[in-house]
Amino acid sequence: MEGIDPSRPLSLYIHVPFCHSKCGYCAFYSVPESMQCAGDIGKYTERTIESIERLTGEYDKPFHTVFIGGGNPGTLGLGRLESILDAALIHGKPEECTSEINPEDIDEAFLSIDAIDRVSVGIQSMDGNVLRTLGRNASVSDNIRALSLLSESGKRFNADIITAVPGEEYGTALSDISAAASYGAGHISYYCLTFEEGTPLASRMTPVDEDTEIGFLRRGWKHLADLGYRHYEVSNFALPGEECLHNKVYWELGQYIGIGPGAESSIGWEKAVSLREPEDIRSYIEGRNGTGARLTAEETEEEYLMTALRTSAGIDKKVYSSRFHHDFDSRYESAISSLDSALYLNDESAFRLTEDGFMLLDTVILTLAGII
Numbered sequence: 151m152e153g154i155d156p157s158r159p160l161s162l163y164i165h166v167p168f169c170h171s172k173c174g175y176c177a178f179y180s181v182p183e184s185m186q187c188a189g190d191i192g193k194y195t196e197r198t199i200e201s202i203e204r205l206t207g208e209y210d211k212p213f214h215t216v217f218i219g220g221g222n223p224g225t226l227g228l229g230r231l232e233s234i235l236d237a238a239l240i241h242g243k244p245e246e247c248t249s250e251i252n253p254e255d256i257d258e259a260f261l262s263i264d265a266i267d268r269v270s271v272g273i274q275s276m277d278g279n280v281l282r283t284l285g286r287n288a289s290v291s292d293n294i295r296a297l298s299l300l301s302e303s304g305k306r307f308n309a310d311i312i313t314a315v316p317g318e319e320y321g322t323a324l325s326d327i328s329a330a331a332s333y334g335a336g337h338i339s340y341y342c343l344t345f346e347e348g349t350p351l352a353s354r355m356t357p358v359d360e361d362t363e364i365g366f367l368r369r370g371w372k373h374l375a376d377l378g379y380r381h382y383e384v385s386n387f388a389l390p391g392e393e394c395l396h397n398k399v400y401w402e403l404g405q406y407i408g409i410g411p412g413a414e415s416s417i418g419w420e421k422a423v424s425l426r427e428p429e430d431i432r433s434y435i436e437g438r439n440g441t442g443a444r445l446t447a448e449e450t451e452e453e454y455l456m457t458a459l460r461t462s463a464g465i466d467k468k469v470y471s472s473r474f475h476h477d478f479d480s481r482y483e484s485a486i487s488s489l490d491s492a493l494y495l496n497d498e499s500a501f502r503l504t505e506d507g508f509m510l511l512d513t514v515i516l517t518l519a520g521i522i
């Protein structure tokens with residue numbers, strides 16, 4: 151594909167847009183069973199395999215990482231999932247191959263797929279009231295069953311937890327974290343519920359106030375640290391060696407191709423090319439073209455700042471100057487001096503945010519990006 155820098159690793163993201171039902175808070179594009187037409191899943195699978203084959207016809211090395219996300223990849227069924235994986239892994243195993251799946255779809259057959267070495271499961275909470283508020287399809291017992299099976303499987307896994315849900319107590323969020331840890335999740339994504347316009351949740355409830363939200367974050371972050379999880383990205387925590395390699399590619403603005411409705415790609419290095427597949431399932435199945443744009447060096451730098459500042463590693467100044475051909479310190483010195491010094495750590499090799507900085511991430515990004 152034109153624009154790929156062949157000297158750099160390439161990752162593959164495959165987006166599965168199907169879900170059993172629509173969660174009350176979800177504003178992502180996804181197609182619940184009630185909205186699917188006969189044959190949609192089969193046609194989606196054919197079209198996705200064709201796209202992967204076109205890509206592997208041109209890129210003849212194993213992908214650095216592969217991530218199948220959604221939606222809920224569990225809706226594809228085993229055979230289709232394996233066919234997609236066969237196509238994606240034709241040149242060899244990636245360093246990491248993750249599949250998302252919703253708890254109600256996890257079973258021994260799914261966990262026996264050799265190609266998948268990491269699983270990401272959206273348990274969201276172990277509390278029935280919280281799950282009902284969120285409008286999740288899975289129940290507490292589905293979550294317990296999923297975590298038990300994952301624990302027995304020996305696969306690496308992530309558990310997603312949503313917090314700051316109206317009516318939730320601080321202790322519930324901490325119990326959710328403890329439960330995921332007790333089943334051996336090496337990685338936990340812990341993030342606040344967002345109220346997206348037009349969702350059923352937003353029309354019937356109001357969010358918790360900002361202080362309460364900060365209370366959920368501070369308490370959750372401390373509990374995760376006490377359990378040995380390192381806070382390596384604003385919403386992501388990992389035991390040693392359990393970081394998600396695929397997500398690191400996004401945060402470092404590395405190269406990745408996204409296949410599937412609405413999936414995004416970023417390829418190239420100094421001036422990245424940004425691509426997006428058509429969002430709705432009909433356009434995708436019919437093979438319509440998505441959109442694409444070659445970013446300027448400034449836009450590429452802004453993207454990089456926005457993603458790299460999300461991580462505890464922050465901005466590696468050597469990588470920065472080799473990519474953007476100027477010195478980080480001289481460019482950002484005055485913007486950084488306008489920030490509260492409690493928000494960041496700045497030494498010779500890196501500029502990174504503290505946990506206080508993570509709390510004010512948008513402000514920091516605006517301050518730095520404002521001078522590009």
Ligand code: SF4
Nearest residue numbers: 169172173176180221
């Ligand atoms: S399973 Fe995920 S993508 Fe599907 S409706 Fe729920 S939150 Fe949205």
